[in-house]
Amino acid sequence: MGLFGKRKKKRAEYDISDLDMQEILGNHDNVSEKMFDKVSRAQYINTQCEQIIESSKYIEEAKKEYASVTEHLTDIQILDQLEPETRKLISDTAEDMFSLNHERVESRKKKMRLPASKYDYYSAHEDELPDALKKMQNDEQYFQVVRKDLNVLEAEKMGLREDIENSVMRQGNVKNISIIGMIAIIVAFIALSVTGKIAPEGDNYLLTVLLFVITVFVVIMFVMHRNAVYTLKLSEKKLNRAIVLQNKIKIKYINIVNSIEYQYAKYGVKNSYEFSNVYQMFLEDKKDREHYAHTTGMLGRATDQLTVILAGLGMHDAEIWQNQLEALFNPKEMVEVRHGLNVRRQKLREQMEYNMKRIEEAKANVTSYIKKNPQYANEIMEIVDGYDMADM
Numbered sequence: 001m002g003l004f005g006k007r008k009k010k011r012a013e014y015d016i017s018d019l020d021m022q023e024i025l026g027n028h029d030n031v032s033e034k035m036f037d038k039v040s041r042a043q044y045i046n047t048q049c050e051q052i053i054e055s056s057k058y059i060e061e062a063k064k065e066y067a068s069v070t071e072h073l074t075d076i077q078i079l080d081q082l083e084p085e086t087r088k089l090i091s092d093t094a095e096d097m098f099s100l101n102h103e104r105v106e107s108r109k110k111k112m113r114l115p116a117s118k119y120d121y122y123s124a125h126e127d128e129l130p131d132a133l134k135k136m137q138n139d140e141q142y143f144q145v146v147r148k149d150l151n152v153l154e155a156e157k158m159g160l161r162e163d164i165e166n167s168v169m170r171q172g173n174v175k176n177i178s179i180i181g182m183i184a185i186i187v188a189f190i191a192l193s194v195t196g197k198i199a200p201e202g203d204n205y206l207l208t209v210l211l212f213v214i215t216v217f218v219v220i221m222f223v224m225h226r227n228a229v230y231t232l233k234l235s236e237k238k239l240n241r242a243i244v245l246q247n248k249i250k251i252k253y254i255n256i257v258n259s260i261e262y263q264y265a266k267y268g269v270k271n272s273y274e275f276s277n278v279y280q281m282f283l284e285d286k287k288d289r290e291h292y293a294h295t296t297g298m299l300g301r302a303t304d305q306l307t308v309i310l311a312g313l314g315m316h317d318a319e320i321w322q323n324q325l326e327a328l329f330n331p332k333e334m335v336e337v338r339h340g341l342n343v344r345r346q347k348l349r350e351q352m353e354y355n356m357k358r359i360e361e362a363k364a365n366v367t368s369y370i371k372k373n374p375q376y377a378n379e380i381m382e383i384v385d386g387y388d389m390a391d392m
Contacts, residue, residue: 040241044369045380047248048362049387055355055362058255062355066348071316073341076334078313086309093306094321094328100299101325112288113281117326118268119289122282124323125267129279136263136272139256146253153246160239167232174225181217185210251358258351266344 079087101116114122122129189210269275303322310318321327327334366384370377 040237040244041376041379042383043241044244045366045383047244048366049384051248051251051362052359053387054251054255055358058259058355059352059359062348062352066345066352069341069345069348072320073338073345075315075317075321076338076341078315079328079334082313086313090306090309091329093302093309094325097299097302097306097322098325098329100302113285114278118278119282119285120323120325121268122279123286124320126286129282132263132267133272133275133279136260136267136275139260139263140272143253143256143260146249146256149249150246150253153242153249157239157242157246160235160242163235164232164239167228167235170228171225171232174221174228177224178221181221185214185217254354255351258347258354262344262347262351265347 079090082090125132264270267275267278269278306322307318310321315321324333324337327337366380370380
């Protein structure tokens with residue numbers, strides 16, 4: 001790099017999908033509060049309040065799902081604690097029902113589109129499947145939007161940081177030019193004085209020219225320095241704004257990724273396209289099964305018997321076991337059911353814990369800013385009071 005050279009940097013390709021979840025969780029840039037004006041201060045406080053509201057929404061949704069999963073696990077505990085006679089009755093009834101279902105499946109085995117276990121699970125959640133499919137599709141679209149926003153903001157940050165470096169470099173260049181220029185002018189002035197070309201009794205035309213050159217040089221250096229300082233401050237302010245926005249978008253990204261991954265795990269699919277296909281296969285299988293169900297009186301009676309027995313035990317959802325029959329007489333299948341429920345609860349706990357931390361962080365940010373800037377306390381509280389966070 002020469003004295004007046006401008007360092008060129010190749011902007012690397014950046015894709016937020018290259019980061020894993022832990023990198024994103026720990027990759028929050030700090031916001032420079034000293035750069036805030038009234039507008040950016042209001043934006044910062046609004047961002048914290050919106051973070052609290054959004055995280056609270058995710059927590060409430062996760063709590064409802066967590067309660068449902070916990071009830072299912074509680075029902076399993078009830079089964080584990082039954083007297084041997086009652087447990088055997090349930091096991092035998094479930095095995096009879098499973099055998100009847102298996103006979104019907106075998107008769108049309110070549111037509112079946114879904115594995116029995118997946119069909120049973122989808123049957124248990126049949127009412128929610130249309131809305132779940134629509135939600136998954138919308139969440140995937142929103143994920144793409146959020147990821148694009150993160151990439152755009154990251155590229156903007158990289159560009160602004162390069163602009164800041166270039167502005168600092170330009171200030172250094174102006175300083176170097178000023179020093180060299182002043183040295184050159186002093187040398188020229190001394191040379192002209194020694195040769196007698198500028199003297200009180202001589203022609204002062206050269207002195208006039210020299211003074212004019214000095215004036216023009218000083219003005220140019222002043223303008224260049226002022227422009228470099230203005231560009232630096234403007235770039236720093238833009239960078240601060242980009243950091244605020246990206247931190248907000250990162251929280252949205254993490255929440256939508258958690259939500260999508262949970263939906264994939266819950267319905268056993270890789271994306272909404274596969275979910276749509278599986279759902280259509282489920283509907284077609286259901287139609288075939290319903291046809292056979294009408295001709296299977298024994299299955300109907302066994303189903304009623306199992307429901308009465310389970311309901312009499314005080315289970316939260318006795319009917320769901322009709323779609324998990326194998327787990328009632330096969331211990332290995334029950335272990336799988338229990339494991340799946342525990343995995344879902346763990347994912348929900350992690351999501352709730354993450355959002356609780358985000359709420360605490362946002363509240364701490366607002367409190368800290370008020371403590372550091374008490375002169376803005378009333379203004380900030382007016383913004384906070386505009387949000388309904390009484391129960392948060």
